Amino acid sequence: xxxxxxxxxxxxxxxxxxxxxxxxxxxxxxxxxxxxxxxxxxxxxxxxxxxxxxxxxxxxxxxxxxxxxxxxxxxxxxxxxxxxxxxxxxxxxxxxxxxxxxxxxxxxxxxxxxxxxxxxxxxxxxxxxxxxxxxxxxxxxxxxxxxxxxxxxxxxxxxxxxxxxxxxxxxxxxxxx
Amino acid sequence: xxxxxxxxxxxxxxxxxxxxxxxxxxxxxxxxxxxxxxxxxxxxxxxxxxxxxxxxxxxxxxxxxxxxxxxxxxxxxxxxxxxxxxxxxxxxxxxxxxxxxxxxxxxxxxxxxxxxxxxxxxxxxxxxxxxxxxxxxxxxxxxxxxxxxxxxxxxxxxxxxxxxxxxxxxxxxxxxxxxxxxxxxxxxxxxxxxxxxxxxxxxxxxxxxxxxxxxxxxxxxxxxxxxxxxxxxxxxxxxxxxxxxxxxxxxxxxxxxxxxxx
Numbered sequence: 001x002x003x004x005x006x007x008x009x010x011x012x013x014x015x016x017x018x019x020x021x022x023x024x025x026x027x028x029x030x031x032x033x034x035x036x037x038x039x040x041x042x043x044x045x046x047x048x049x050x051x052x053x054x055x056x057x058x059x060x061x062x063x064x065x066x067x068x069x070x071x072x073x074x075x076x077x078x079x080x081x082x083x084x085x086x087x088x089x090x091x092x093x094x095x096x097x098x099x100x101x102x103x104x105x106x107x108x109x110x111x112x113x114x115x116x117x118x119x120x121x122x123x124x125x126x127x128x129x130x131x132x133x134x135x136x137x138x139x140x141x142x143x144x145x146x147x148x149x150x151x152x153x154x155x156x157x158x159x160x161x162x163x164x165x166x167x168x169x170x171x172x173x174x175x176x177x
Numbered sequence: 178x179x180x181x182x183x184x185x186x187x188x189x190x191x192x193x194x195x196x197x198x199x200x201x202x203x204x205x206x207x208x209x210x211x212x213x214x215x216x217x218x219x220x221x222x223x224x225x226x227x228x229x230x231x232x233x234x235x236x237x238x239x240x241x242x243x244x245x246x247x248x249x250x251x252x253x254x255x256x257x258x259x260x261x262x263x264x265x266x267x268x269x270x271x272x273x274x275x276x277x278x279x280x281x282x283x284x285x286x287x288x289x290x291x292x293x294x295x296x297x298x299x300x301x302x303x304x305x306x307x308x309x310x311x312x313x314x315x316x317x318x319x320x321x322x323x324x325x326x327x328x329x330x331x332x333x334x335x336x337x338x339x340x341x342x343x344x345x346x347x348x349x350x351x352x353x354x355x356x357x358x359x360x361x362x363x364x365x366x367x368x369x370x371x372x373x374x375x376x377x378x379x380x381x382x383x384x385x386x387x388x389x390x391x392x393x394x395x396x397x398x399x400x401x402x403x404x405x406x407x408x409x410x411x412x413x414x415x416x417x418x419x420x421x422x423x424x425x426x427x428x429x430x431x432x433x434x435x436x437x438x439x
Binding site for chain 1: 196197199200209210212214215218219221222225226229230232233234235236237238240244247248251255268271272273275276279280299300301302303305306307310367371
């Protein structure tokens, strides 16, 4: 180690002047470092970066596809649900209309039947009444003629006369009641 | 760093540190060129190469802690110095920018690493080397991109300037591109490391000297040591900053060459 006096005598070195050995070593050392960085470090880090961003982008793309699919499925279900509801509504409407029609039809049929039965009953009653009246009239007439002829003893052969007599008799009968 | 005995032998006279202290003797008496700064530079290359090669070896998508540490530094240079300044074409220059940043940073930090304690770039030769390489790189990039004719013409006659201004501007531009840029790059780095190391030496060697004096001197000596420690932290900041600035300016010069007009 040089002393201060010795250095002062030698004169302080100019710090701005380069030293050959240092220039050479510095250049070689930096070149070596550069070569290592270029071949081993930077490509590997860039590879990791690229793979990472690819993984992230791939993940995002996959998520987007899944989301789109889910949305599509949801729309489809919604559509199906809506159409099912519509269909159910239509079915209900149809059933209600059909039920009403059936009830109406049945009522009409029943009324018709009732009317028919009533009419038939009326007709048969009328017919029976007419029959009863006719047979009664004939029988009563015959009986009365027979009775009267028996009582009066005269034969009533004339049809018109006979009829008149019977009517008079019946009228009298009703009046006496 | 000088031994205490130097002063003792000279009595009480304090020898302030000077540029002399940056001329270190050869480590082996008979091999003159193996000095501490040279060994430090080689050590830095070894350390940086090993650390980042091992860190980047697997290049896993999900990084280990070790890979993450390497990627942290690489990502910083890549984003702040590469992508943001050089644009889409930045990947081409990443090996150079990253080598530059890690090389300067490591050698600067050697200035405050115990036992090493010497910033390699306080020897100007190393700073010159990097300045000249950057000079070569940014001119090469500019010429490759624009063609030699246009490149030289744009430097000599900056487009969009009134003609009389060229009398002033042309010499300035030529000096800027040929001398000022590489020289200021080298000098800035060198001077910061040189001054920082000198400052630390003054406080620590001075404090050491004062501790041998009277009681009152001892108290001042402790204060000087305290300042030395505080300045060590400050130096750390400067060392990181200078590595950043050197790389940043290199990136800016390259970007200037890549741009159509500068």
